[in-house]
Amino acid sequence: MSFIRNAWYVAAWASEVEGSKMLPRTILGEQIILMRDGEGLAAAVSGVCPHRFASLSMGRLENGVVHCAYHGLGFDHTGACVHNPFGAPPKTMRLKAYPVVERYSALWIWMGEADQADPALIPDFAFNDPAHHWVGEGYLLAKANYELEVENILDLSHIQFLHASTLGSSEVSNGRYEWKQEGEQIWSNRDVYGEIMTPQLATAMGVPVGQPVDRWIYVRWDAPANMAIFAGAVPAGQPQDRQRETPTTHFFTPETEGTTHYFYAISFPRAMGPAGEAMAQEQVRFLSIPFESEDLPMLEQQQRNLQGKSLRDSKLGWLPGDAAGARARNLLYARMDAEAAR
Amino acid sequence: MSFIRNAWYVAAWASEVEGSKMLPRTILGEQIILMRDGEGLAAAVSGVCPHRFASLSMGRLENGVVHCAYHGLGFDHTGACVHNPFGAPPKTMRLKAYPVVERYSALWIWMGEADQADPALIPDFAFNDPAHHWVGEGYLLAKANYELEVENILDLSHIQFLHASTLGSSEVSNGRYEWKQEGEQIWSNRDVYGEIMTPQLATAMGVPVGQPVDRWIYVRWDAPANMAIFAGAVPAGQPQDRQRETPTTHFFTPETEGTTHYFYAISFPRAMGPAGEAMAQEQVRFLSIPFESEDLPMLEQQQRNLQGKSLRDSKLGWLPGDAAGARARNLLYARMDAEAAR
Amino acid sequence: MSFIRNAWYVAAWASEVEGSKMLPRTILGEQIILMRDGEGLAAAVSGVCPHRFASLSMGRLENGVVHCAYHGLGFDHTGACVHNPFGAPPKTMRLKAYPVVERYSALWIWMGEADQADPALIPDFAFNDPAHHWVGEGYLLAKANYELEVENILDLSHIQFLHASTLGSSEVSNGRYEWKQEGEQIWSNRDVYGEIMTPQLATAMGVPVGQPVDRWIYVRWDAPANMAIFAGAVPAGQPQDRQRETPTTHFFTPETEGTTHYFYAISFPRAMGPAGEAMAQEQVRFLSIPFESEDLPMLEQQQRNLQGKSLRDSKLGWLPGDAAGARARNLLYARMDAEAAR
Incomplete structure (x- = not known):
């Protein structure tokens, strides 16, 4: 297992x-x-x-x-x-x-x-506390192992290609990327400069449609597969404004070796009032589109291509963007081995 | 096998x-x-x-x-x-x-x-002899091992729950139960006192609708899985009248390890004339409802929960009502082992 | 494999x-x-x-x-x-x-x-060269191992039974049959005398409908499963006229152990002009009927009956008509073993 x-x-x-x-x-x-x-x-x-x-x-x-x-x-x-x-x-x-x-x-x-x-x-998901936040909740069942999901979120370089018309843009690959480990937590951070986001995404992020923005997308992973993305955007050249950051939640729970429960959410402060609640519902519906129609077919095809093997037992290629995912999986494997040894 | x-x-x-x-x-x-x-x-x-x-x-x-x-x-x-x-x-x-x-x-x-x-x-199923009986015949294919079927019929305590609105009543658990072995034959006998049967069942058994009755339900098993149920009812407190007993037939034949042919029937004497023939057809149609919509989903879910294991290799719980089924299975296992040893 | x-x-x-x-x-x-x-x-x-x-x-x-x-x-x-x-x-x-x-x-x-x-x-399939021939092309995916396909084509005695109303006739079993090996190539040749072909087949072969004909059906196999059938017919008793022979193509390519790509074709000379092109299209449509509705269900049922075993590991019966197929399979097995030994 x-x-x-x-x-x-x-x-x-x-x-x-x-x-x-x-x-x-x-x-x-x-x-x-x-x-x-x-x-x-x-x-x-x-x-x-x-x-x-x-x-x-x-x-x-x-x-x-x-x-x-x-x-x-x-x-x-x-x-x-x-x-x-x-x-x-x-x-x-x-x-x-x-x-x-x-x-x-x-x-x-x-x-x-x-x-x-x-x-x-x-792990801390305080931004999902219903006392203080409107939480737009989503769910889907993926016919793919959860490790594929972890790698998917820890390497968001894929938004330029798999989500070209929804969450990505042509500038993602020109951005800056770094990853770091803080204790048992992995961060995978991506900054994109001067990109023109899709209208839907710009509206969601509260920046002008059709104008270049600087976007930050910071991903946090806690074992086994509880993940948060902190993302925000400002007009290109302006300093980051963490107040305008929106957190999304990505909880992955294995149903079986080859299937995974995916709980996702987007949160807005209760201080926003009813507009915040409406935003939470609207935005989670928007997110469901790329998750279900773009990520899901890819992840499920990867799973089929594994032909019953685990990701650990497969010979994978290596790109710099894989570092965070590989580190996360290595942490998991070490804990699996420790549990198996007892 | x-x-x-x-x-x-x-x-x-x-x-x-x-x-x-x-x-x-x-x-x-x-x-x-x-x-x-x-x-x-x-x-x-x-x-x-x-x-x-x-x-x-x-x-x-x-x-x-x-x-x-x-x-x-x-x-x-x-x-x-x-x-x-x-x-x-x-x-x-x-x-x-x-x-x-x-x-x-x-x-x-x-x-x-x-x-x-x-x-x-x-084994003796003379009440299915077409020369002397009208036999209403039914068939279904269950995606479940035949041993689950044997246990299902040998422990009819389940009619109170799984067949609450068709074949059972709330009084089943208050009845009397005994099992016995006669040679290679197992009997599992249940008496229920003062129960109010569903209108359909009362009509089928020839007792007044809505009035308390005493019912006997005697089950006979012969290896591998050829079973009969002898059931009848009389107004509560009256003595059993075996003349008013209706036999039903339950032949289980393995198609594969995980699927079973289920031949079921209900018989009425030819002496009843055309009314007996109509009764046989009507009653077998009635029986098909609980068999297909209540037993079948349960048995098929049990089979899935076995996850490829045999019942013999599974650790089961134990209630007194399981004795007859366990004895029958043990007789089967002894014969399996004897056949394998040759 | x-x-x-x-x-x-x-x-x-x-x-x-x-x-x-x-x-x-x-x-x-x-x-x-x-x-x-x-x-x-x-x-x-x-x-x-x-x-x-x-x-x-x-x-x-x-x-x-x-x-x-x-x-x-x-x-x-x-x-x-x-x-x-x-x-x-x-x-x-x-x-x-x-x-x-x-x-x-x-x-x-x-x-x-x-x-x-x-x-x-x-191998030589010059009659499929589009520079000189109209090629009517067909394709189907069979849920059967390619060896079953090889045997199907190398033993065309089955056209009398499986294709009784399309490609066969009652006279097939009265014909003459021989097989031969030429180097690594296997031939399986069948002559049928005085048969009345179905109207559609007679028209396709350019002989009078409803009148007895002599037909030759010569099958050629090259490893692994690239096959040609050279067939023609003349009024009964007349000498073979190889000018009136029509070649059909049967390429079998394993998709998996249990599934096979089937590329089939029928060719007519470009010299026939537009009539030849129409003929190629019409005839390949005709062929698709027995291939899909008669051969396919049989081959797929054979595959299921193998229950995961290979044909090589199965105990088959033997009729004289199996000689060519058996020889072809033995050539394949020898090459498989040689490849495995390296």
């Missing part, structure tokens, strides 16, 4: 799991049921009944208890069997329970050893 | 194989052609031409001879090559012939050593 | 690769881009970018350079990286280039060692 387990993954947008609704989702190849307990606290349990392997997604959630559709066993949010229509609930039949934290508009799940599930390890 | 070979399997309803028609069907992973010889006796031969692996299902049956569509070789119901357009029929090219017996409205096939194919080993 | 590599395969009809268009096609399991250089010379390079495994089919061909859609690398028809938007083209990233020859209306590709790619090894 090309996964690390002792890490926080985003299992869902918090808004996907409402009061009395359960959400079935496969993460790292495991069926999981996301739900909320009586107090609205998010929880996650294994999604397969230990009795006869029925998927609990076929059952129902009632008063915080998941009832199996086959023989009626009921399990609470801790995984304990609390209901057996034919006798005492068997203590030996438990669902695995996973640590879950709700933060930054998302439900974070810990797939590894529960005693290491420290919420302080969740 | 999780199959026993020295056993009688139902290959088809007898009515599926008419005079001049051949029926191709895969059983235990083998392509088979079912046909009748000149006197109408049912026969079964391998469905793949030994010459160049053409499926004989693409050819035609003419005067009891199956002609391959590719190069015209003809084989009779014994599997012998009896026609070669280009010379003498080659004696070395034969189809495998399988012992077949027509009994109880079905064609029974023996997949193992022919000299052990004793028709006396066919 | 059941392929020989040091051989000429037909990659495409020449007409499929026009001036500024590139054609992606998988051959022997490898993605390939077919294109033409600045002077219109056909070329073939690997279809997967060595940088991040993007399929170059998603990119674009511009001025003889294939540009990857992902990060903009450009490769010329020799496979050299000639464009890198972010710096000097990396010499270490090359596409594999394959020798290609345009001849007989087709593009021939050499999948093995380039220094052995002698154009003199291309």
Whole structure:
């Protein structure tokens, strides 16, 4: 498995799991049921009944208890069997329970050893805090390994080609690029000078349409694949104004070796009022177009071309823009090996 | 392979194989052609031409001879090559012939050593004898291993949950349950007291709609997976009246490791006249609803959750209601091991 | 792999690769881009970018350079990286280039060692030379191994059965058959006497409809699977008139172990003028019917019945008509073994 387990993954947008609704989702190849307990606290349990392997997604959630559709066993949010229509609930039949934290508009799940599930390890996505930001949320399922997604975002040189008419411009390759590691965090920063952005992108970034701008696009990666892009633009030649920077979120969570949940978002301050909310919704719709119609076909074709091999076991070419992605993958591989060695 | 070979399997309803028609069907992973010889006796031969692996299902049956569509070789119901357009029929090219017996409205096939194919080993389904009963016949193909089907029928506690609005009621779990072994036969018997059945079920069972009844549901299993359910109901508190018992038939025949032919039927005495015939047709249509829309999705999801493993190699949970199914499977496993050891 | 590599395969009809268009096609399991250089010379390079495994089919061909859609690398028809938007083209990233020859209306590709790619090894299909013949071209993709195709064409006894109402007649099995080997070439020749051909076939062959004819059908095979059929007919009893012979072409090129590109054609002399051109188009349309609706389902079913095994590893039956096919396959196997031994 090309996964690390002792890490926080985003299992869902918090808004996907409402009061009395359960959400079935496969993460790292495991069926999981996301739900909320009586107090609205998010929880996650294994999604397969230990009795006869029925998927609990076929059952129902009632008063915080998941009832199996086959023989009626009921399990609470801790995984304990609390209901057996034919006798005492068997203590030996438990669902695995996973640590879950709700933060930054998302439900974070810990797939590894529960005693290491420290919420302080969740990377900072404060700009997704719904108390202070309007968060436009998107989701898609990619038939590609998450490492391909990490490389896609850490090397945004591709926006000039793959996103020529949406997010890119002909000036990207003339810009400046640097990457750096800060602790376990990787940054991949790109400055583009004097580019004319597409009208849609200029409007989104609050710069005049059709005029040259200087754009900065700074990407941050935290293991396993929780990424942020901080991007902004100013009229060409003006100094950077970080106040005009818009953060986007890119959470990648493996569904299986060959498929990945992609949670993406764009955030605007609540201080902007209703205009900010409208902007968040409009901009996330705009982003969905290149993500689904440009990135997705490319990533899925890469995955097919891997022919079942992992990226780690494949002989890749090398361009300077690959450095950040390669470093991130090496950090992942070191942790995979450490987990496998234990 | 999780199959026993020295056993009688139902290959088809007898009515599926008419005079001049051949029926191709895969059983235990083998392509088979079912046909009748000149006197109408049912026969079964391998469905793949030994010459160049053409499926004989693409050819035609003419005067009891199956002609391959590719190069015209003809084989009779014994599997012998009896026609070669280009010379003498080659004696070395034969189809495998399988012992077949027509009994109880079905064609029974023996997949193992022919000299052990004793028709006396066919279990008793006299209530399917078309001379004395109207038999409403149904068929479906399940993408699930036959052992899951055996467990499904031997543990009918699930009718309270999976069939809540069709075959079950809330009182099933309050009933009485016992199982027993009689020789190689397993019985799994359930009595339910004071239940209010769905109107459709009450009508089918000939008891007043909306009034509490006592129902008995007795299940019989014979290896590998030929099962009968004897069920009846009387107004609550009255003694059982076995005259009012209706038998249903559940023949499961593996198509492959992961798919199963399901032949089901319900029988009424010919003595009932035309009303009995109408009842048989109407009731089998009613049964098809829970079988196809409730059991099938559950069984097929279980199969997917096995992820390619056999039930035998999986760690299952245990409820008292599983005893009969577990015993049946153990009998199967012992015979599998014995066959493998030879 | 059941392929020989040091051989000429037909990659495409020449007409499929026009001036500024590139054609992606998988051959022997490898993605390939077919294109033409600045002077219109056909070329073939690997279809997967060595940088991040993007399929170059998603990119674009511009001025003889294939540009990857992902990060903009450009490769010329020799496979050299000639464009890198972010710096000097990396010499270490090359596409594999394959020798290609345009001849007989087709593009021939050499999948093995380039220094052995002698154009003199291309078998003679002069009747497909567009300078002197009208060539009606057809193509289909069969989900069957190419060896099944070779056997299909080398044993045309099947036209009596599989093509009973199109290409065959009841007299085929009464004809004369012989096969011979001439060097590395196999011939499989069939003469049929006094047959009444279907009206469409009689018209195509220029003999009276409804009257008995003598037909000759001579098949030629060159490794790996480049085949020609020379067929003609005269009123029964008259001597063969080779002037009235029409050649058809059958090029089989493995796409994968289980799928095959089938390029077929029928040729008429340019001397016939426009009538010849019309004839070529009409006849190739006629041929497409039995090839697609009669041969294809049979071949694909054979492939499924092989259940992942190769024909070489399967125990086949034997009829005298199989001799030519068996000889051809043995020649292939000997070359496979020789290639594997090196």
